[in-house]
Each structure stands twice: as C-alpha cells, then as structure tokens.
Amino acid sequence: MRSLPPVSRRNFLVTSGAGAAGLCVAGSAGGYSAAEMRGFTADDKLIGISKWEIDTPALCVDIDKLSQNIATMKTKLAEMKVASRPHAKTHKCPTIAKMQLAGGSIGICTAKLSEAEVFSTHGIESILMTTSNVSPNKIRRAMQLRLTNPKFIQAVDFPPNARDLNDAAREAGVVADVVIDVAVGTRSGIPADDRALELAQLVDKLPHLKLRGVISYDGGAQHIKGFKNRLEQTLNHFAPSVAIYERMKRAGLNTEIFSGGGTGTYNILPKAPGITDLQVGSYIFMDCQYLEIGCESNEEVFTDFTPSLTVVSTVLNTYFPNSITTDAGAKALTLNKPGPWVVGEKSFAYNAGSDEFGVIKYETAGRSYKVGDKLELIVPHCDPVVNEYDQMYAIRGDRVEAVWPIAARGRSQ
Numbered sequence: 117m118r119s120l121p122p123v124s125r126r127n128f129l130v131t132s133g134a135g136a137a138g139l140c141v142a143g144s145a146g147g148y149s150a151a152e153m154r155g156f157t158a159d160d161k162l163i164g165i166s167k168w169e170i171d172t173p174a175l176c177v178d179i180d181k182l183s184q185n186i187a188t189m190k191t192k193l194a195e196m197k198v199a200s201r202p203h204a205k206t207h208k209c210p211t212i213a214k215m216q217l218a219g220g221s222i223g224i225c226t227a228k229l230s231e232a233e234v235f236s237t238h239g240i241e242s243i244l245m246t247t248s249n250v251s252p253n254k255i256r257r258a259m260q261l262r263l264t265n266p267k268f269i270q271a272v273d274f275p276p277n278a279r280d281l282n283d284a285a286r287e288a289g290v291v292a293d294v295v296i297d298v299a300v301g302t303r304s305g306i307p308a309d310d311r312a313l314e315l316a317q318l319v320d321k322l323p324h325l326k327l328r329g330v331i332s333y334d335g336g337a338q339h340i341k342g343f344k345n346r347l348e349q350t351l352n353h354f355a356p357s358v359a360i361y362e363r364m365k366r367a368g369l370n371t372e373i374f375s376g377g378g379t380g381t382y383n384i385l386p387k388a389p390g391i392t393d394l395q396v397g398s399y400i401f402m403d404c405q406y407l408e409i410g411c412e413s414n415e416e417v418f419t420d421f422t423p424s425l426t427v428v429s430t431v432l433n434t435y436f437p438n439s440i441t442t443d444a445g446a447k448a449l450t451l452n453k454p455g456p457w458v459v460g461e462k463s464f465a466y467n468a469g470s471d472e473f474g475v476i477k478y479e480t481a482g483r484s485y486k487v488g489d490k491l492e493l494i495v496p497h498c499d500p501v502v503n504e505y506d507q508m509y510a511i512r513g514d515r516v517e518a519v520w521p522i523a524a525r526g527r528s529q
C-alpha cells in the first residue's frame with residue numbers, strides 16, 4: 117500500500133473529483149468479468165451509458181474503488197491475522213456480498229431477519245445475524261431459516277430468549293448455532309460480567325442450541341475522532357468483553373467465534389486478544405461521517421479506504437445568488453449529518469433537509485452552474501442512503517457496467 121500525503125477535507129474534495137485519481141488504484145471487480153457483471157443487470161438499456169446521463173438522483177458505485185476497498189481490507193486484516201465477516205446491512209446487495217466472499221470474507225452479518233432471508237435466498241449461506249430475535253414469530257422464522265440454511269448463526273443476549281430459541285429449534289427439528297452478544301456500552305448485548313458467562317453455560321447445555329462463541333460490538337467507538345483517541349478508548353471499552361471471552365475459554369466452552377469491530381476500528385480491534393473476525397461494513401463505500409474521523413496516517417481525513425458510493429444529482433434552480441437547488445433532498449440522502457460533500461467543490465454547504473430538494477449555499481464555486489448540470493455527492497452515512505434506493509448503478513470509468521438490485525432494501529423486519 118503506498119503511503120498518501122496528508123489530505124485536508126478541502127483538498128480531498130478536489131482531488132477526489134472526476135476519477136478520484138489521487139486515491140484510487142484501478143483493479144478488477146473481485147474477479148468478475150464484464151460479461152458476468154452484466155448477469156447481475158436489472159436494466160439492460162442503461163448498460164454503457166455515461167453516469168451523467170442516468171435519471172437522477174442516482175445511486176452510483178464505482179466498481180474499481182469498491183474492489184480496491186475490498187482488496188485493501190483483505191490485505192490489512194491478513195497482516196493482523198484476523199478474518200472479515202462484513203456487515204451486509206451497509207449495502208443490502210447480494211452482488212456486493214458475493215464480491216466480499218470472493219475477496220476472502222468468511223461470511224456476512226445481517227442486522228435484520230428479513231435481510232438474512234433475502235441473502236440466503238440469493239445463495240449466501242454463511243450469515244451471522246447480530247441482532248437477537250425476541251418475538252415468537254421471528255424466533256420461528258429464524259429457525260425456519262436455519263432449517264433451509266445450516267450456516268445461519270443467531271445472536272442471543274437474554275436467558276429466556278435462549279430457552280425460547282431452543283424450544284423453536286426443537287419444533288423445527290434443528291440444532292441452531294448461537295453466539296452470545298456481549299455488550300460494550302448500553303445498546304444491546306448482555307453485560308460483560310457473570311451473567312454473560314452463565315448465559316454461555318446455559319446455551320451450551322440446551323440440547324437444540326450449539327454455542328459458537330461471542331460477538332461484541334462497540335458502536336460508540338467507531339466514529340471517535342483522531343486515531344490515538346480511538347485506539348485507546350476502543351481497547352479500554354473492549355477489555356471486559358475480552359475477559360468474558362477468556363473466562364468462557366477457561367470454562368471449556370466453545371469460543372471459535374470472537375467477532376466485533378467496524379470500519380473505524382478495523383486496525384485497532386485485532387489488537388484485542390482472541391478476536392477472530394471483524395464485522396466491517398462501511399469500508400466498501402465510505403461516507404462523510406467516516407471520512408471526517410481521520411486515520412492513523414492522516415488526522416483530518418480517513419483515507420485508508422476510498423469513497424466509492426455517490427449520488428449523482430441534477431441542478432434544478434440557479435436564480436438566486438450564491439444558491440443552487442438540486443433534486444437530491446432528504447429522500448435521496450437522508451437527514452444524517454454532516455451534509456453531503458460535493459465532489460470537486462471545496463466550500464459548498466449542502467443542506468438536504470427538504471424532502472425532495474437539496475439546497476447549496478456557497479461564496480465561491482469552482483465552476484459556473486446552470487439548470488440541468490450534474491453534481492456528484494459523497495453521502496452523509498452510507499447505510500441509510502442505500503436503503504432509499506431500489507438499485508445502484510455499477511460504474512467503471514464513467515460508464516454504467518451493470519445495475520445491481522439492492523435486494524434487501526427496506527427489509528427492516
């Protein structure tokens with residue numbers, strides 16, 4: 117990996133303009149040929165047209181940058197001797213999940229049962245659902261999924277839920293694989309104390325459950341600004357999870373999985389003893405929230421991975437001084453902060469607060485804009501933006517090479 121000079125946000129936006137030459141290394145799309153890529157295409161008419169000609173707002177993914185991000189993660193994690201089990205809630209797209217698996221990932225994660233069902237239907241077997249299923253119908257559905265997909269693994273963080281899962285697994289005639297979700301913070305998971313060990317012992321004893329290990333995810337750590345801060349806080353917060361993992365191991369329980377981490381801590385969590393794999397999600401696309409936190413080699417911008425996901429938008433109105441209106445508002449970009457970054461413009465302030473319109477305020481522009489012109493936007497937060505679209509346009513150079521259905525989009529149940 118070549119080392120990159122420090123980049124400020126302002127310079128980054130200009131150098132990452134058309135082609136993002138400064139940060140991208142061209143590569144093949146995870147081993148797929150152009151013909152194979154077309155196999156995933158939902159709309160043949162669009163193949164070969166320029167991305168600037170697609171009706172907007174259009175969600176675009178640059179295939180070379182996406183592939184490079186997958187390859188970079190593979191190389192970095194191999195150096196640290198851990199695997200990746202990427203979180204598919206980021207892309208919700210079976211084509212990308214298959215690229216990740218072809219790029220060495222050992223499986224995928226999902227947040228929702230309906231996502232897991234979609235990915236399983238698309239032939240992806242190794243799925244770890246990181247959220248617990250607690251209602252009777254979801255527990256039954258999860259066990260039905262386990263029946264058709266023997267590689268489905270389910271998180272559990274509550275003893276009565278483990279017993280319910282065991283009963284449903286018995287009814288379905290399966291022995292279901294389970295990981296204990298150990299909390300870091302207060303969002304989800306069982307507290308990292310005796311209760312976690314007792315839950316693991318309970319799962320181990322229940323005849324229709326098979327204990328596979330531990331997951332432990334620190335949502336609060338991923339976006340801590342400044343690498344040193346992030347490193348210190350992540351490892352401190354994570355120490356109780358490591359202690360539980362070690363106690364489970366000493367008690368003779370199965371700890372073959374010890375999974376956690378995300379894009380912000382991808383090169384930190386492997387320093388925690390025992391970690392087997394990382395649940396990295398956003399690294400494939402990157403977004404403004406991640407770009408802003410900095411990385412080990414650059415305090416200002418997280419440059420380890422290249423933004424591959426953009427929304428192309430059309431200028432609708434330029435009547436008003438120092439103001440541009442576009443067709444990409446909250447429904448195209450969400451209300452997440454910071455606002456989208458406009459590629460090629462150093463100082464545009466983009467407000468996506470209106471449902472259907474984006475409003476840009478600026479003092480100076482890198483070029484003049486007229487109605488019908490196109491703008492390319494780096495999205496505030498990739499996961500919820502992807503969830504707004506039925507498909508993404510897979511772009512190579514500036515041409516549409518394929519249209520990838522976002523098959524699990526809207527699958528929240």
Ligand SMILES: Cc1ncc(COP(=O)(O)O)c(C=O)c1O
Pocket residue numbers: 203206246333335338376377378379380395396397398399
């Ligand atoms: C359980 C879990 N694992 C992993 C991730 C990692 O995602 P990212 O790499 O996008 O930060 C998330 C994101 O919210 C998550 O909820």
